Amino acid sequence: MAIAFKEETFRDDFTFSNSPEAIRRFPFPFHEDSYMYSVNLEQHVPVRPENTTRSLPDTVFDKTFDVDEHYVAEMKDRELVLAEDPLRCQSLPHMTLAGWDLLELIMTAKAAEYPDLFELHRDGDHWHWINRPLGIEQKFVFMDETTLPYGPMEYITRQTQGDFALLDQRDDNLWMDAGMVTTQADWSLDFDIGMNFFEWHAPVPKAHEMGIFVRALKFLLNIRQGSPARRLNWTLTVNPLLDTSPENYHKWGVQRATLTPENLGQKLHLRVELQTFFRLPRSNALVFPIRCYMISFQDLVTEPKWGRRMHRVIRDLPDELADYKGITRNRELILDWLSHYDDGAPTSPGAWADER
Amino acid sequence: MSKSVLEPSIPSRPVYGELAPRSGKxxxxxxxxxxxxxxxxxxxxxxxxxxxxxxxxxxxxxxxxxxxxxxxxxxxxxxxxxxxxxxxxxxxxxxxxxxxxxxxxxxxxxxxxxxxxxxxxxxxxxxxxxxxxxxRGSTARRVQCVHCKGITEEVTTDPFQCSHCGLHLFVRDHYSRRLAAFMGVCIDAEDPGDIPEPVERFT
Known part of the structure; x- marks a missing residue:
């Protein structure tokens, strides 16, 4: 299936939008009418949900690294962020090998799963990479940094949607020792680089006390090569702003104060992170891609089940979580808007939209 | 007595103990x-x-x-x-x-x-x-401005003004050992000019 890549922006005039197909495949994150933290990790394999009668020609879980209609525009936005702040991409010296592992993983997966978009030809260490959507053709020597315009992690993640954290594994912990982070939900790679799993999660309320991180870490330490895992996380963003970084919060924070009942449907977006975890073969590092999908509330409620459920989730969200997700100041406004899409009818189990 | 009581745990902050003589060269x-x-x-x-x-x-x-x-x-x-x-x-x-x-x-x-x-x-x-x-002693914090990356020493109030870029920052309970600093984040980003009175929090 050919993808029609959109020309759109995630800043200034915010022309981002989802096509009907993109709405249909949106990874709605709530499988029931309420939300609380859990260790919601599962195998990263293509999904054919049993609890919906609806046929889903494709989902965001089908490919190792999903490529969608926003690909080209997202890569342009990343380029702008990096030009303004090069500290969004960093790699501690011992992580170069993991960078090559990641480059190999992405190139081989994309070439195999999207042969009309990407090609990889390998002759020993001499590799030839073709990226049609971005118009890139590169011949290079695998494991020889001098043959690429950037380090291997930076090179490939400038061509792959989503943020990437490379986690070194030692002392029974994971260490955030490299990353490409330009579409983050308010966390700073520059501040967190070098931290272990518990340290970089320090600002998250409640979950420490609930033992979430201890259990999650145990799971992640045991991920094996060839058996990736995934989970979804979410927040709300005013305007389809990919770069909601703490670095630029003094510039974008004011947008949170612009919501009105009239513009909410168009301005407010559910922001879902598809987080995946892969063991890397040479370095034994983990790569942690964090892929961001956004949908405006007016598009979200075109699926009646999602509208009802979104209302119930926001209504019953514990205050601390609402605070952490930056929802508190607009919560009443959001609830009022959503209440028009909740008739109190029961919702079907699972996250998928109902057949209409 | 100058033994200071720090606020309850921040998972990214080091845990300080009590010095004890060890054998060493x-x-x-x-x-x-x-x-x-x-x-x-x-x-x-x-x-x-x-x-x-x-x-x-x-x-x-x-x-x-x-x-x-x-x-x-x-x-x-x-x-x-x-x-x-x-x-x-x-x-x-x-x-x-x-x-x-x-x-x-x-x-x-x-x-x-x-x-x-x-x-x-x-x-x-x-x-x-x-x-x-x-x-021991002062609980003043060393804080990095997440916006301009400049570090302000001996911060005792919350919020405080970044000594580099001048933004008014609140101190997030998140500590980086690599930077040896807490994170400072703009406090009036959503409502420019709405800056609460600084409170002596770290004395």
């Missing part, structure tokens, strides 16, 4: 202000001759001469009083560069001093198991 102390008391307390349980192999780098700051005589009376092999951490830094780096296996490092005083000295020690290859720390 050499002992390096880096302390500021009331941190001297941690050294003096520890000295009570130190074996005879312990301080002959000790090098104390001490920055008195506002405590002036309060602890100097008592530190001298420990009769350390080397004793240095410095006017500031920056002034003491070349000496500290030289000492760490000359260090042999078996050096024990003792940090005492403010979090800012301990964090920065910890950076130097670990960069010099001193294993973290050979470094002890004890918090």
């Amino acid at each position: 050499a002992h390096l102390f880096i302390a500021d202000a009331e941190g001297a008391e941690a050294i003096l307390d520890m000295a009570k349980t130190a074996p005879d001759g312990f301080f002959a192999r000790a090098h104390i780098i001490y920055i008195p700051k506002a405590t002036g001469e309060r602890y100097l005589e008592r530190l001298e009376s420990l009769d350390p092999g080397q004793l240095y009083f410095g006017p500031s951490y920056e002034a003491a830094l070349p000496r500290l780096r030289r000492t760490l560069a000359d260090a042999h296996m078996g050096l024990q490092v003792y940090l005492a005083g403010t979090e800012g001093l301990m964090g920065r000295a910890m950076q130097e020690a670990t960069e010099a290859g001193i294993p973290h198991t050979a470094i002890q720390s004890e918090h």
Whole structure:
């Protein structure tokens, strides 16, 4: 299936939008009418949900690294962020090998799963990479940094949607020792680089006390090569702003104060992170891609089940979580808007939209 | 008594303990202000001759001469009083560069001093198991502005004004050992100009 890549922006005039197909495949994150933290990790394999009668020609879980209609525009936005702040991409010296592992993983997966978009030809260490959507053709020597315009992690993640954290594994912990982070939900790679799993999660309320991180870490330490895992996380963003970084919060924070009942449907977006975890073969590092999908509330409620459920989730969200997700100041406004899409009818189990 | 009680745990913040004499070929102390008391307390349980192999780098700051005589009376092999951490830094780096296996490092005083000295020690290859720390005195924080990346020392109020870019920042309970600093985040980003009165939070 050919993808029609959109020309759109995630800043200034915010022309981002989802096509009907993109709405249909949106990874709605709530499988029931309420939300609380859990260790919601599962195998990263293509999904054919049993609890919906609806046929889903494709989902965001089908490919190792999903490529969608926003690909080209997202890569342009990343380029702008990096030009303004090069500290969004960093790699501690011992992580170069993991960078090559990641480059190999992405190139081989994309070439195999999207042969009309990407090609990889390998002759020993001499590799030839073709990226049609971005118009890139590169011949290079695998494991020889001098043959690429950037380090291997930076090179490939400038061509792959989503943020990437490379986690070194030692002392029974994971260490955030490299990353490409330009579409983050308010966390700073520059501040967190070098931290272990518990340290970089320090600002998250409640979950420490609930033992979430201890259990999650145990799971992640045991991920094996060839058996990736995934989970979804979410927040709300005013305007389809990919770069909601703490670095630029003094510039974008004011947008949170612009919501009105009239513009909410168009301005407010559910922001879902598809987080995946892969063991890397040479370095034994983990790569942690964090892929961001956004949908405006007016598009979200075109699926009646999602509208009802979104209302119930926001209504019953514990205050601390609402605070952490930056929802508190607009919560009443959001609830009022959503209440028009909740008739109190029961919702079907699972996250998928109902057949209409 | 200057033993300070820190706010309940922040998972990214180091846990400070109590200095105890360890066996080692050499002992390096880096302390500021009331941190001297941690050294003096520890000295009570130190074996005879312990301080002959000790090098104390001490920055008195506002405590002036309060602890100097008592530190001298420990009769350390080397004793240095410095006017500031920056002034003491070349000496500290030289000492760490000359260090042999078996050096024990003792940090005492403010979090800012301990964090920065910890950076130097670990960069010099001193294993973290050979470094002890004890918090004494001011709970003032060293804070990095997440926006301009400049670091403001001795922050006692929340919010405070970044000494580099001038933004008004609140102090997030998130600490980076690499930077030896807490994170400061713009407090009036959503409502420009709406800056709460600063409260003395870290004294």
